[in-house]
Amino acid sequence: MSRGTVEFIQRGVAFAHRALKDACNGTDEQLHFIPPDGSHSIAWCLWHTARIEDAIINQRARGIAPVWNEEWARRTGLPLDGNGNGQPDDEARAVRITDIGAFREYQEAVWAATNEFLEAATDDDLEREVPTRGGGTESIGEGISLHILGHFNGHRGEINLLRGMQGMPTVLVSEGTH
Numbered sequence: 001m002s003r004g005t006v007e008f009i010q011r012g013v014a015f016a017h018r019a020l021k022d023a024c025n026g027t028d029e030q031l032h033f034i035p036p037d038g039s040h041s042i043a044w045c046l047w048h049t050a051r052i053e054d055a056i057i058n059q060r061a062r063g064i065a066p067v068w069n070e071e072w073a074r075r076t077g078l079p080l081d082g083n084g085n086g087q088p089d090d091e092a093r094a095v096r097i098t099d100i101g102a103f104r105e106y107q108e109a110v111w112a113a114t115n116e117f118l119e120a121a122t123d124d125d126l127e128r129e130v131p132t133r134g135g136g137t138e139s140i141g142e143g144i145s146l147h148i149l150g151h152f153n154g155h156r157g158e159i160n161l162l163r164g165m166q167g168m169p170t171v172l173v174s175e176g177t178h
């Protein structure tokens with residue numbers, strides 16, 4: 001059975017993970033910087049993308065509990081509930097990662113679950129329809145493509161803008177230059 005689509009997605013997800021890992025590099029002040037009239041920080045983008053991936057892969061695709069739980073919320077200082085979708089700006093501005101090391105452990109646990117799912121997935125698995133939070137359905141492949149690959153690249157752009165505003169290099173500054 002073909003795994004071409006799965007392998008394509010694996011490459012895209014690996015790129016997103018490298019960018020998000022690189023985005024964790026910075027001081028506490030840099031990670032939590034919010035420009036005037038801005039709505040969120042690099043830290044918010046990191047939290048949001050990890051929580052979304054956790055929900056898409058673990059809850060929707062695998063049908064299991066997310067990695068996120070009370071222990072991760074306590075260790076990272078992040079809200080137990082929610083993932084940033086529809087969050088009012090004042091709440092988004094208040095999101096703070098109090099322990100970046102613990103957050104990176106959570107991020108890595110989510111990525112390991114994603115890699116485990118994709119290693120076993122077939123192209124047919126990606127066609128399986130799952131419910132969306134809006135009441136409809138989408139295939140697992142659509143969910144990964146739209147909410148992890150596409151959506152995360154949008155946040156990578158935000159992260160790069162926030163880094164640039166602070167005189168920091170963009171994420172993956174050397175990737176693709178060789």
